[in-house]
Every structure is written in C-alpha cells, then in structure tokens.
Amino acid sequence: MDVRAQIVMAFNLDKCIGCHACSIACKNIWTDRQGAEYMWWNNVETKPGIGYPKRWEDQEEYQGGWVADGTNLRLKGLGKGPTLLNMFYQPNMPKLDDYYEPFDFDYANLYKAPPGSDQPVADAFSQISGEKMPVIQGGPNWDDDLSGSQLYAAGDVNLEEKRLIEDYGRIFMHYLPRICNHCAHPACVASCPSRALYKRGEDGIVLVDQNVCRGWRFCTSACPYKKVYFNWASGKAEKCIFCYPRVETGVCSSCAHSCVGRIRYNGVLLYDADKVGDALLRRDDQLVEGHRGVILDPRDPQVREGARKNGVSDQWLAAAEKSPVYALVKEFGVALPLHPEFRTMPMSFYIPALSPVIGSAGELFEVVEHGEIPPLESLRAPIGFLASLLAGGNREVITQVLTKLIALRIHMRAKSLGRPAPTGALQAAGLDEAGAERLYRLFAVGGYGERHVVPPRQREELEAERRKGERGFGILRKTRRGK
Numbered sequence: 001m002d003v004r005a006q007i008v009m010a011f012n013l014d015k016c017i018g019c020h021a022c023s024i025a026c027k028n029i030w031t032d033r034q035g036a037e038y039m040w041w042n043n044v045e046t047k048p049g050i051g052y053p054k055r056w057e058d059q060e061e062y063q064g065g066w067v068a069d070g071t072n073l074r075l076k077g078l079g080k081g082p083t084l085l086n087m088f089y090q091p092n093m094p095k096l097d098d099y100y101e102p103f104d105f106d107y108a109n110l111y112k113a114p115p116g117s118d119q120p121v122a123d124a125f126s127q128i129s130g131e132k133m134p135v136i137q138g139g140p141n142w143d144d145d146l147s148g149s150q151l152y153a154a155g156d157v158n159l160e161e162k163r164l165i166e167d168y169g170r171i172f173m174h175y176l177p178r179i180c181n182h183c184a185h186p187a188c189v190a191s192c193p194s195r196a197l198y199k200r201g202e203d204g205i206v207l208v209d210q211n212v213c214r215g216w217r218f219c220t221s222a223c224p225y226k227k228v229y230f231n232w233a234s235g236k237a238e239k240c241i242f243c244y245p246r247v248e249t250g251v252c253s254s255c256a257h258s259c260v261g262r263i264r265y266n267g268v269l270l271y272d273a274d275k276v277g278d279a280l281l282r283r284d285d286q287l288v289e290g291h292r293g294v295i296l297d298p299r300d301p302q303v304r305e306g307a308r309k310n311g312v313s314d315q316w317l318a319a320a321e322k323s324p325v326y327a328l329v330k331e332f333g334v335a336l337p338l339h340p341e342f343r344t345m346p347m348s349f350y351i352p353a354l355s356p357v358i359g360s361a362g363e364l365f366e367v368v369e370h371g372e373i374p375p376l377e378s379l380r381a382p383i384g385f386l387a388s389l390l391a392g393g394n395r396e397v398i399t400q401v402l403t404k405l406i407a408l409r410i411h412m413r414a415k416s417l418g419r420p421a422p423t424g425a426l427q428a429a430g431l432d433e434a435g436a437e438r439l440y441r442l443f444a445v446g447g448y449g450e451r452h453v454v455p456p457r458q459r460e461e462l463e464a465e466r467r468k469g470e471r472g473f474g475i476l477r478k479t480r481r482g483k
C-alpha cells in the first residue's frame with residue numbers, strides 16, 4: 001500500500017445557480033493578464049451543452065486521456081511515433097475559435113467621445129489583435145442557459161436522445177462548474193516531453209514549472225478536460241493551481257470561497273497509489289467502483305501507518321478524518337468523478353442534480369411530492385445522460401445516487417412539516433436516520449468549517465521537501481506514454 005494524501009474538491013450540482021462568481025474570482029486572481037485573457041481555469045457550463053472549449057468531451061475529436069490497452073494504459077492521442085512528429089504541431093488541440101477570441105470593451109469612449117447627436121457606445125475590441133471586433137462570435141459561457149437549443153444542447157456528446165431537444169416540454173438543464181481535476185493519473189503530466197508538469201508529492205496538486213516548460217503543448221492535447229492552456233504571450237502552458245498559496249495556509253481555494261450557492265467542498269483524501277493502475281484497467285462501467293476502491297479510510301490504523309511512513313503529518317490525517325469530500329465520495333457514495341472513462345482518475349467529484357418528475361399526462365412534480373421514490377425513468381433528466389457524464393455509462397450507479405438524494409428530501413420534508421417521516425424511502429436508499437441527518441447538514445446547513453477542511457502546510461516542511469527534490473510520483477514514471 002502506497003498511501004498518498006491529496007487536497008480535493010466536490011461540487012453539489014443541485015445547488016449551482018450558474019452565477020459565475022467562482023469564475024470571476026479565479027479570473028481576477030490568476031488570469032487577468034496578457035496571454036491569459038481567454039483562459040478560464042474555473043468555468044461554468046450549461047448541460048446539456050457543448051461547453052468550453054467547444055465539444056471538449058468528444059475524445060474522438062480531441063484524442064485526450066488514456067485508453068486501456070490489454071494490461072497497459074496508453075495516452076490516446078500520443079503514441080511514440082506521433083510524439084516526434086507533433087513536436088511543432090498539435091493537430092488535436094482546440095483552436096482559438098473553440099475557446100473564443102477574447103475581447104474587452106472600449107469604455108473610455110463613453111467619456112471621451114466628442115459631442116454628437118448619438119449616445120456614445122463602448123465597442124468591443126480583440127484583446128489579441130487590439131482591432132475592433134465586427135461581431136462577437138463566442139465566449140466562455142456562450143451557450144449559457146441555452147439547454148434547449150438545437151445548436152448547442154443537441155451537440156452534447158452525453159445526450160443519446162437528441163429528440164428531447166426537439167420536445168421543449170421535456171427540456172432539462174443544470175450547470176457544470178469545472179476546474180482542473182488534479183487527477184491521480186494525469187495525462188498532462190505523462191505527456192510532457194520536458195517534464196515541466198508534475199504532481200506535488202505533498203498535496204497532489206498538479207502544476208506546470210514555468211522555468212522548464214518549452215511550450216510543446218502536448219499537455220493541452222493530452223488533457224481530456226482541456227484544462228491546460230497555452231499562454232500566447234509567454235509561450236508556456238498554464239493551468240489551475242488549486243490556489244496553492246491559499247491552501248498552504250489552510251484557506252480553501254478562491255472559487256470555493258466565493259461560491260454563492262455554497263456548492264463546493266474542499267477536503268483531504270487518502271488514496272492507494274499502488275491500486276491506481278489496476279483500477280483504471282477496468283471496463284468503463286466499472287471505473288467508479290474502481291475509483292472508490294482506491295480511496296482509503298483515514299481511520300484505518302494500517303492506512304494511517306502507511307500515510308505516516310510517506311510523510312503525511314498528523315494534522316493532515318486529522319483533516320482526512322473530518323474531510324467532507326471523503327464523506328460524500330466514500331461513506332455516502334453520492335459524489336462521482338467526471339467522465340471516469342477518460343482514465344485520468346479525476347480528483348474532483350460531482351453530486352448529480354435532481355430534476356422534476358414527469359407525470360403520465362406530461363405534468364411536472366417535484367420529486368418529493370410523491371412521498372416515495374418515483375420511477376427514475378420519469379425524471380426529466382435522462383439517467384443515461386447523467387450516467388454518461390458521471391459514471392462511465394453505468395446507470396445503476398446514478399440510480400443509487402439519485403435514490404439517496406430523493407430519499408433524503410422526502411425524509412427532511414416530512415420532518416420540517418412536522419409529519420411522520422416515511423421509512424420506506426430511506427430504507428430503499430440504504431440510509432438510516434442518523435446518516436440522513438448528517439448528509440442534510442453537509443448539503444444544506446454546514447458552515448465554512450464543515451464544507452472546507454484544509455490543513456495548513458508549514459513553509460519549513462515544504463522547503464525541506466523541495467530540497468530533497470520530491471516533485472512527482474513514481475506511478476507516473478511507470479505509465480509515462482504507455483511504458
């Protein structure tokens with residue numbers, strides 16, 4: 001057992017209101033500078049939709065992530081041959097139009113325009129060329145709230161039933177906030193010929209060493225989530241850094257801190273790096289189970305001993321015990337990895353959104369109105385869609401999670417209305433009353449200290465680790481470009 005500790009994030013999609021406060025907080029701190037204008041290390045998409053960059057989930061087009069090849073994992077788009085050929089040209093990378101041409105407005109004109117008969121306007125100008133933009137044709141949230149549109153939603157790769165888009169009576173939507181997942185098996189790290197990307201031993205955060213990066217952009221191609229960006233001004237790759245200067249002082253990431261819906265959780269997970277490779281060789285629909293199996297119980301004495309041997313401090317172990325993300329992912333099993341079939345083992349987790357129930361006459365009910373678990377096929381959001389997004393196509397996993405979420409709502413609704421709580425729903429979901437209360441606290445009333453348990457790191461410890469040259473994990477060397 002090779003016990004690693006990682007700082008991770010969970011998102012409750014039921015509560016995201018698509019306000020983009022998280023994106024703006026991140027932008028203002030990290031990417032408000034030349035060459036990074038088009039970068040949104042944190043972005044929020046509308047699902048169904050094509051997202052940012054456009055169609056990022058379509059690995060037939062972008063060739064990102066890993067594929068299981070017998071007993072090996074290999075990078076999908078980067079075998080040995082193409083590596084050399086692609087040194088100067090990455091054919092599978094998103095183009096600027098797939099992100100959008102960044103623009104700003106000429107606000108100064110509002111003050112400086114000469115007197116005239118018309119109101120002055122603030123024209124849009126390109127932040128790359130400086131030229132006036134004739135028409136704005138894209139943005140990081142261009143398809144915001146357009147879940148019913150033929151143009152955007154119908155292009156969502158998770159949507160088997162395209163006809164839903166044509167049937168406006170059945171339109172459903174939810175938001176999907178995304179950051180770099182600081183994966184346990186990151187394709188970006190393995191793809192870099194300069195070894196500029198690395199996964200920090202102390203907390204699992206994946207970073208780009210700006211002094212080592214040579215701008216080959218293999219990482220941008222290899223990341224299936226398209227969360228490494230190329231800075232056109234510096235010629236280097238950049239990505240979300242999980243606000244490590246904040247995290248090192250025990251403060252949660254900025255996106256989580258600013259989250260209006262309080263949908264985000266920061267916490268520590270312990271996992272067994274020895275099991276990562278095998279877990280990723282499973283069939284797509286078995287990957288969630290494999291992922292859960294890699295995550296370790298922080299109260300297990302053997303795990304604690306293994307963690308201490310690997311230099312995990314008591315403070316981190318205490319944080320792992322109180323981790324809200326551990327509770328959501330492992331204890332309650334309601335938070336799931338985004339597209340586990342990309343096989344990077346993402347270390348961000350999502351609680352799927354609930355949707356109303358459609359009655360036999362086409363009318364909509366809130367899920368709780370039944371007082372019992374409704375047939376899940378009658379939910380407005382198709383199970384197949386959520387399974388494609390969060391479970392490698394495994395509908396059973398989604399059914400179990402949604403059953404728990406609905407049972408919890410039925411229980412808490414009855415309780416708040418002073419009615420006897422129906423026991424059948426909790427039983428069907430495998431929850432007891434104490435579990436339901438705990439989950440409710442985590443979802444609804446937990447304060448900052450319950451939603452974010454971030455242990456600080458001592459600067460001296462970090463410096464000592466750096467001097468020892470502990471930059472990455474052995475596991476990445478084993479799987480580097482499929483070797």
Ligand code: SF4
Binds near residue numbers: 187
């Ligand atoms: S999401 Fe995973 S593969 Fe992509 S940049 Fe982040 S760590 Fe790398």
Ligand code: SF4
Binds near residue numbers: 021
């Ligand atoms: S701040 Fe929170 S609620 Fe608002 S869009 Fe971001 S994740 Fe969603």
